[in-house]
Amino acid sequence: MNRINLTLLFFALLFLGQLQAQSHIARQIEELEKDFHAFEYNKVLEKGNFLLSDPYVTKEDSLQILKYMLSSAYALSDTVEAKKIIHKIIKCDANFVLSPVETSPKIIEFFEHVKRQIKQNKPIVPLKPQIITVVKPASLPLASSMLTLLLPGSGHLHQKFKKKGMMYSGISLGMIGGMIYAAIQTEKKEDQYLSAKPGADFDRLYDDYNRFYRARNLLFAAFLAWDFYVFYDLNKEWQIHIKSRVKNDGVALQLSWKW
Numbered sequence: 001m002n003r004i005n006l007t008l009l010f011f012a013l014l015f016l017g018q019l020q021a022q023s024h025i026a027r028q029i030e031e032l033e034k035d036f037h038a039f040e041y042n043k044v045l046e047k048g049n050f051l052l053s054d055p056y057v058t059k060e061d062s063l064q065i066l067k068y069m070l071s072s073a074y075a076l077s078d079t080v081e082a083k084k085i086i087h088k089i090i091k092c093d094a095n096f097v098l099s100p101v102e103t104s105p106k107i108i109e110f111f112e113h114v115k116r117q118i119k120q121n122k123p124i125v126p127l128k129p130q131i132i133t134v135v136k137p138a139s140l141p142l143a144s145s146m147l148t149l150l151l152p153g154s155g156h157l158h159q160k161f162k163k164k165g166m167m168y169s170g171i172s173l174g175m176i177g178g179m180i181y182a183a184i185q186t187e188k189k190e191d192q193y194l195s196a197k198p199g200a201d202f203d204r205l206y207d208d209y210n211r212f213y214r215a216r217n218l219l220f221a222a223f224l225a226w227d228f229y230v231f232y233d234l235n236k237e238w239q240i241h242i243k244s245r246v247k248n249d250g251v252a253l254q255l256s257w258k259w
Contacts, residue, residue, distance in 0.1 A: 025051065029061060032044055032048060032068055033068065035047065036071065039075075041075050041076050042072075042076070045072055045073060045076075045081070048065045048069040051065050052065060059092060062088075062092050063089065063093060066088055066089045067089075070082055070089070070107065070111070074106070086114045086115065086118075087118070089111075090118055141159075144158045144234065145231070148230055148231050149227060151173075151176075152168055152169070152171075152226055152230035152231070153166070153169030153170070153172050154169055155234045156230075156233075164233070168230050172230075175223045175226060179219045179220055182219055185212040186212040186213045186215075190209050193209045
């Protein structure tokens, strides 16, 4: 019975994982469509190449992505890239037909022309290897975000950015120490000013209190600005750079982390 329950749990988790992956891909395709309608054609080609490498992309998803990529390449007057995309479309579905409602007549004419060439086994312009850098937006892990907000620099250490992490953490600890010292002195000087007896130098006591009060507030504002800067820097460092080399037999992907 325990084995049956474990098996059912395993398949349930697997099913939920697939649903989550499909939902993620659907959102990415929606973003791709927005980029296309915003005339961000180069971004469409970059994102499209990355999405096509996802193992959870279905045949229908692939055709939808390739359709946007084809229109983008044609809009950029890059017919070589457009022919490569048509090759992928035909390989995915030999009977695929572009919709005249969604696609320009010129693109449909070009698509049908290349499609006939492929069917007739006529030589197409050879695919020359080229390097395409694709940047995939990645969400910063919650743990790193929380650590950065608590102690700027600790998020860098959490993500193994050791040099910046140690430097930023040291600066942050110094600022925190300064704030604590200024806060203690402010409270101390305030008590001295309020408890002063007649005949005391009230102007000097107030000036001492006011100096530490301003220093405390200035350090606090500086720490907030520093926290925002470090958080921004960590997000920038977190970006994943994907290098893909286009070859005649497909796309090879290589992941690298930016330091």
